[in-house]
Amino acid sequence: MKSFRRLIYPYMVWAGIFIVIPMLMIVIYAFTKEGNDTMTLQFTIENFVRFFEDQIFIQVLIRSLILAIITTIICILIGYPAAYFIARLKPNSQSIMVLLITLPMWINMLVRTYAWRGILLETGLPEEIKVYIGMVYNFLPFMILQIYTSLSKMDPSLLVAAQDLGCNSRQVFTKVILPLSVPGIISGITLVFLPAVSSFFIPKLLGGGSYVLIGNLIENYFVTTGDWNFGSAISLIMTVVILLSMYFTKKFDYDKENGK
Amino acid sequence: MKKLIEFRNIVKEFDGNIVLKGINLDIYENEFVTLLGPSGCGKTTLLRILGGFLEQDQGEVIFDGQDISPVPAYKRPINTVFQKYALFPHLNVYENVAFGLKIKKMAKDLIKPKVERMIELVGLAGFENRDVTLLSGGQQQRVAIARALVNEPDVLLLDEPLAALDHKLRKEMQHELKRIQEEVGITFIFVTHDQEEALTMSDKIVVMRNGIIEQVGTPIEIYNEPINEYVANFIGDSNILDGVMKEDYLVNFDDKDYKCVDFGFRPNEKVDVVIRPEDITIKAKGQGKLNGQVISVLFKGVHYEVVVETKKGASKTVILHVLQDRDIFNAEKKEKMHATDFTMDIEDVADITDEDIIKRANAQAWDSETNEDISIGSLDYQIDAQPGRYPVVFKTHNGTFITVNVTVVEPKVVKDQEAKIGIQAFDIYKSVDEIKESMAISFDLKTWADAYAWYLDNDDEVEIDDVRFDFDPNEIVEGDYEVTFLTMGREYKIHTTEKQEEGSIVSIDFDPEDIHVMSKMVQG
Numbered sequence: 001m002k003s004f005r006r007l008i009y010p011y012m013v014w015a016g017i018f019i020v021i022p023m024l025m026i027v028i029y030a031f032t033k034e035g036n037d038t039m040t041l042q043f044t045i046e047n048f049v050r051f052f053e054d055q056i057f058i059q060v061l062i063r064s065l066i067l068a069i070i071t072t073i074i075c076i077l078i079g080y081p082a083a084y085f086i087a088r089l090k091p092n093s094q095s096i097m098v099l100l101i102t103l104p105m106w107i108n109m110l111v112r113t114y115a116w117r118g119i120l121l122e123t124g125l126p127e128e129i130k131v132y133i134g135m136v137y138n139f140l141p142f143m144i145l146q147i148y149t150s151l152s153k154m155d156p157s158l159l160v161a162a163q164d165l166g167c168n169s170r171q172v173f174t175k176v177i178l179p180l181s182v183p184g185i186i187s188g189i190t191l192v193f194l195p196a197v198s199s200f201f202i203p204k205l206l207g208g209g210s211y212v213l214i215g216n217l218i219e220n221y222f223v224t225t226g227d228w229n230f231g232s233a234i235s236l237i238m239t240v241v242i243l244l245s246m247y248f249t250k251k252f253d254y255d256k257e258n259g260k
Numbered sequence: 261m262k263k264l265i266e267f268r269n270i271v272k273e274f275d276g277n278i279v280l281k282g283i284n285l286d287i288y289e290n291e292f293v294t295l296l297g298p299s300g301c302g303k304t305t306l307l308r309i310l311g312g313f314l315e316q317d318q319g320e321v322i323f324d325g326q327d328i329s330p331v332p333a334y335k336r337p338i339n340t341v342f343q344k345y346a347l348f349p350h351l352n353v354y355e356n357v358a359f360g361l362k363i364k365k366m367a368k369d370l371i372k373p374k375v376e377r378m379i380e381l382v383g384l385a386g387f388e389n390r391d392v393t394l395l396s397g398g399q400q401q402r403v404a405i406a407r408a409l410v411n412e413p414d415v416l417l418l419d420e421p422l423a424a425l426d427h428k429l430r431k432e433m434q435h436e437l438k439r440i441q442e443e444v445g446i447t448f449i450f451v452t453h454d455q456e457e458a459l460t461m462s463d464k465i466v467v468m469r470n471g472i473i474e475q476v477g478t479p480i481e482i483y484n485e486p487i488n489e490y491v492a493n494f495i496g497d498s499n500i501l502d503g504v505m506k507e508d509y510l511v512n513f514d515d516k517d518y519k520c521v522d523f524g525f526r527p528n529e530k531v532d533v534v535i536r537p538e539d540i541t542i543k544a545k546g547q548g549k550l551n552g553q554v555i556s557v558l559f560k561g562v563h564y565e566v567v568v569e570t571k572k573g574a575s576k577t578v579i580l581h582v583l584q585d586r587d588i589f590n591a592e593k594k595e596k597m598h599a600t601d602f603t604m605d606i607e608d609v610a611d612i613t614d615e616d617i618i619k620r621a622n623a624q625a626w627d628s629e630t631n632e633d634i635s636i637g638s639l640d641y642q643i644d645a646q647p648g649r650y651p652v653v654f655k656t657h658n659g660t661f662i663t664v665n666v667t668v669v670e671p672k673v674v675k676d677q678e679a680k681i682g683i684q685a686f687d688i689y690k691s692v693d694e695i696k697e698s699m700a701i702s703f704d705l706k707t708w709a710d711a712y713a714w715y716l717d718n719d720d721e722v723e724i725d726d727v728r729f730d731f732d733p734n735e736i737v738e739g740d741y742e743v744t745f746l747t748m749g750r751e752y753k754i755h756t757t758e759k760q761e762e763g764s765i766v767s768i769d770f771d772p773e774d775i776h777v778m779s780k781m782v783q784g
Binding site for chain 2: 155157158160161162163164165166167168171175176179180182
């Protein structure tokens, strides 16, 4: 067994070069000023002060969070009934439905979004609606699959037991099925909310540039302005926001599982 | 006692399979009723119909004077303990037990004392806040019982609830369940395939088979007066013998007449006779009703299980000729071949097939380098229905061949008039390696000798129960050996506390009231 552990080395090297070092560089950039070189490194919190002093940046951050929250809620509202429906089909039909749901994911996300741009271009819908359509379209499968998994592995005898104890079909759902599918909803949220907060090309392509989110902001500072230091600071702030939201969802999940 | 549940002509079909064939059964208040039968007999289906989880195709379920067929499961005053407990994993012990009462919107201050009392009744006081998924099987079982009973149902259904527990815990829970039933005083309907469970706990046992009820009665009635061979076999150990009822109170079996206490059969009706192993006593030779030889003694804890053979089975001895290996080696094609002589019945010559010959001669071909099997390409033989020796040539596609001799003989049948059994077997010709390579020598000897036994009166096959030989298959050398095939004789199983010597001659004895005569079962 011990020799198998060496198989982890390639990934450790990979993770070191492509995850740990870039993260460290972002931290260094965020806490330094433009024009520094390695010899004259000067640490500062100026980038952060700049972010929090400017109302616009805060507004963009809040707008991003709202977009992600609403996208997640819509995904739950559409995804839960869909997953519930699929989980009650015959096993064969279930596999076909799951295949249908995952089918669009075989195509690159960028390609799909360009297709949406073409479709939505002439509709005259408000930019914001277009962005929501694109976001929900892209993230819905993740939500459905997570909820479907938790529903399909539920022991059917629990539902019979609930009926036996006096539950009508509505109560079987609210008292047993829903609470037991919470872990699925939570992992669905993790898979939808987190990438939605930082998404930048869907809003960019479908929102026509007027709809600026935190992801666009970061892209802008790195690519257009070339202010890597400020861009890194925004990235770091977003990372903290994501970590906090993950912490709260996990905490919620944990409490639910313990029935408190 | 008041009648609580009436099943009237319940029929249930699944995909063209009739699992309940018209069940009629009455269940009374405060009864502990057990539905007993092997899996697939319909006992769980009947329970699910009563619980409201399945709908019968025909018939009525009368509950307290009313047909409850249209009442949905959640409105029935019935609760169930499921086989795998089906506890809610997102709720703790207290919340699981309180579940039904909360659904009924009972006030919280009323729920608490009821739940606590029930948790105490099942012996789980102090476990209220435990996570149910972390409890042992026995504890989960207790939670499931409390969760069902707290709703104060009129009937508690238990679907093989003890099946997943180990032996000791199962015993403990049997007593627990009986105690709880006596304490709460409601009807328990318990489904099991375990006869011991049924006998220990029930007021009434319902023995089921293939969707019908075979017998309903108290445990003592079912045990002492089984209605037919099936019930006798299912409940307890028994000796079941073919017999003929000569007249009232007189039954004939094993070629002797015995007094018994049974009556009401047609004269000379064929019957099954049951004698329970614990009702037979062992006496000194000549002192009892039948003499026999002790052929096995097993220690069972409280008693010994002794098998006495009162009549030997039929036997036939043949010669096993162990020969030198005669493998053919075709060096050019790198093929090896093997086959041995065999003897066959003159009557079988007409229907012999190539496959039979390959099997009886154990003809094989294989690659001498890789040891991979090669198929036998063709056989060349001319066997007449005349006693004599006939050559058979086996050939592979590459032309390697081997010749063996088949000896056709008149069948040498032993007809044992006392046992009314005929038995035949042929001499065997095998190589040392074939004997050594055999994985199951008794089975192979039967195949090689084409040993077969049958009843002389109706030609039904009799199993050859024993193959005796005095060589060690792993150490065998060339030569001739005797092999004897035996059918099972008349054996009696006896439970006794006195140890018996294997091989000793004893006499067995039983009283007229120990003989239970039953009608022959209608097959179906």
